[in-house]
Amino acid sequence: MSDITELEKPVETGHQMRDEIRQISDRVRGRRQLRSRIMVTLCATALSVTAVPLFLLLYQLFRRGLPVILHAGFFTQLPQTPSLITPNATGGVSNAILGSLVLTLYAAIMAIPVGVLVGVYLAESDSKLAASLRVIAQTMAGAPSILMGLFAFSFVVRDLHVGFSAIAGSFALAVLMLPVIVISSEIAVRGVPNTLREAGLALGAKPHKVSLKIVLPAAVTGIVTGIILAISRAIGETAPVLLVIGGGYINSWKPLDPVSALPLSIYENAKSEWPSLRTEVWGIALVLVVFVFVLSLSARIWASRKQQAR
Amino acid sequence: MSIIIPPDFGTHEEVVPEFNSGTPSRSWYHYLLIAASIVFAAVSVGFVGTILWNSLPEWSHHTGTLLGGSGWQAPLGPFGGLAMIVGTLETSVIALVVAVIIGLGTSISIVFLVPRRFRNVIATLVELLAAVPSIVYGLWGFLVLAPWMLNTVDPFLNRLPFAREVFGNSSQEFGTSLLLAAIVLSVMILPTFVAISREVISVVPQDLIEASLSLGATKWQVIREVVLPTAKIGLVGATFLALARATGETVAVALVAGGVANTQFHLLYPGTSIASWIATEFGEAQGNEIAALMALGVLLMIVNFGLSLISRGLVSRQRKVLAIV
Numbered sequence: 001m002s003d004i005t006e007l008e009k010p011v012e013t014g015h016q017m018r019d020e021i022r023q024i025s026d027r028v029r030g031r032r033q034l035r036s037r038i039m040v041t042l043c044a045t046a047l048s049v050t051a052v053p054l055f056l057l058l059y060q061l062f063r064r065g066l067p068v069i070l071h072a073g074f075f076t077q078l079p080q081t082p083s084l085i086t087p088n089a090t091g092g093v094s095n096a097i098l099g100s101l102v103l104t105l106y107a108a109i110m111a112i113p114v115g116v117l118v119g120v121y122l123a124e125s126d127s128k129l130a131a132s133l134r135v136i137a138q139t140m141a142g143a144p145s146i147l148m149g150l151f152a153f154s155f156v157v158r159d160l161h162v163g164f165s166a167i168a169g170s171f172a173l174a175v176l177m178l179p180v181i182v183i184s185s186e187i188a189v190r191g192v193p194n195t196l197r198e199a200g201l202a203l204g205a206k207p208h209k210v211s212l213k214i215v216l217p218a219a220v221t222g223i224v225t226g227i228i229l230a231i232s233r234a235i236g237e238t239a240p241v242l243l244v245i246g247g248g249y250i251n252s253w254k255p256l257d258p259v260s261a262l263p264l265s266i267y268e269n270a271k272s273e274w275p276s277l278r279t280e281v282w283g284i285a286l287v288l289v290v291f292v293f294v295l296s297l298s299a300r301i302w303a304s305r306k307q308q309a310r
Numbered sequence: 311m312s313i314i315i316p317p318d319f320g321t322h323e324e325v326v327p328e329f330n331s332g333t334p335s336r337s338w339y340h341y342l343l344i345a346a347s348i349v350f351a352a353v354s355v356g357f358v359g360t361i362l363w364n365s366l367p368e369w370s371h372h373t374g375t376l377l378g379g380s381g382w383q384a385p386l387g388p389f390g391g392l393a394m395i396v397g398t399l400e401t402s403v404i405a406l407v408v409a410v411i412i413g414l415g416t417s418i419s420i421v422f423l424v425p426r427r428f429r430n431v432i433a434t435l436v437e438l439l440a441a442v443p444s445i446v447y448g449l450w451g452f453l454v455l456a457p458w459m460l461n462t463v464d465p466f467l468n469r470l471p472f473a474r475e476v477f478g479n480s481s482q483e484f485g486t487s488l489l490l491a492a493i494v495l496s497v498m499i500l501p502t503f504v505a506i507s508r509e510v511i512s513v514v515p516q517d518l519i520e521a522s523l524s525l526g527a528t529k530w531q532v533i534r535e536v537v538l539p540t541a542k543i544g545l546v547g548a549t550f551l552a553l554a555r556a557t558g559e560t561v562a563v564a565l566v567a568g569g570v571a572n573t574q575f576h577l578l579y580p581g582t583s584i585a586s587w588i589a590t591e592f593g594e595a596q597g598n599e600i601a602a603l604m605a606l607g608v609l610l611m612i613v614n615f616g617l618s619l620i621s622r623g624l625v626s627r628q629r630k631v632l633a634i635v
Contacts (some may be wrong), residue, residue, distance in 0.1 A: 013471075031533065035528070036529050036530035037468055039385065039530040039533075039534075040530060042415060042416045043415040043419045044415075044423055046413075046414070046418075047415065047417065047419035047424075049412050049415075049416075057447070057450045060450065060454055061446065064555065101574075113346070115350075117342060117343050117347075118346050120343060121343040121347050124343075125343075129344075130347075133347055133351060135619075136350075137350075138618070138622050139618055139619060140357070140618075142551065142554050142558075142618040143357075143559065143615070143618075144557070144610055144611075144614050145558070146588050146607070146610070147357070147611055149589075150364075150588065150604060151356070151361060151454065153592070154360045155356065177359060201372050206337065206339070208338075208339030233441070238444070238445045238561040242560075242561070242589055242592075243589070251405065266446070267565070268563075270448075272566070274378075282453075285449055289442055289443070289446055293441070296441045307545070
């Protein structure tokens, strides 16, 4: 502001005035640019401050994890508890890998049909029920995952007398996945151009035929992408399964058996007193992260391919 | 955690044909959709209702203890929640402040400083990092950062003047502490915050930026006077989402905070948070303690639902503001 008032001082000739304006402008520009340069440098610093710990994390994960998963039997053997005689015998994590796959599979079977149908309903209806379901889905999507564990424990494990089991864990994960699938399916169905719907209706098709035969096929990319993202979130969650799956030490796919899961065995091995188990845990973490990365990258690449094709 | 912020569906100018618009009788398909919706609503109501119902015994008798009492006497009670509530606040607020300051700089850099061809790669990388399960962040904090804290950071902090009043003694043997929990949380919520705030910043209309540049504004002036004010509401929304994630984080905090119901809130002492306390105590809990843990869950739910309702409202309001511009 002061720089502008300086400009208003009376000056004798146009020549002098021009010089003076130039001087002030040079001075102010120098200050502005210095300030800009400092702030931009600070922003760049922030970028590197963000990058450093995250790269360290990934680097250490791969450096410590790769030797573990290359170790014979890591994927095929059951875990062993090390003893004083064999302090390095950790076995493998086949039960946790199978458990994670089974948990996610059952959860997907429970969550996908309901989630997609609700998403379609939200996209195609204007009713009050739809509006309130939308708010519920958005709120549930961010709910802390430990609460799903509490819900599954009280409802499935205790009230239904199912006990600690794979199905209880899958129920918790399904509750976690549902709102994510609902929201992404709604977005996908709404993304279908209205002209397609109108063309179908104009040809005399019944509304449900239009929805099933025209809108759903057109929206399938977005729906599947949302499902994959929901699965990749569910497979990495520890808290909901921690309370209800029981942590079984055998390979089992049966819904009523207690099972283990990759995140759960990371949590338990990390706290172990055995150094060999604390080394092995990096391998488990690497397997989990690779699962998650492959899932979310494939969803992303597939979605962008389809978009280009359109 | 996946980040999906749905577009705003509040207004319906382009009306989608209703199911019953042409047909006098509703089809089976319509009823199927309604049935699925009712299942979803029932699950959601059951979710809230079950946790509330199971926590009732505790709320009806010991509300005061739960909200302000210290000490958690495991089998019978009293169950004081003060340590967990303050621990949650302390860790998540510190984590949020760090993550928002650094994350904002990072998002600005990604949108305005990084060359265009790297921008998509970095954005994808950030979203991948946001998808890394929180247990992996906890593992890294527990096995890598905790020894480093114990050997390097804690002794250094203790040598600073007045540090004892703020940080307390670092006398624990593992290096796990509330401070470490806050650090791990901030690293963990950074990708989440950056992913959303980058999106919010990058949709600021190019016209506004170019108009400002053509008036001779420097890069920082454009950011400060045009970009940040335009994106303000969305950025606040992103902050609330990050806070919701930090308060709800369970296993990472359970690993690195130390898991002690400690009411001396110095940062270098081990502590705990609501979510991680539920996770660590639930395995051996019986009767009353289960009710008390459920009551802590209710607290967490109220805070979290409040935060996410606010943040989603803000982000969709941002969309409307930008649509007008």
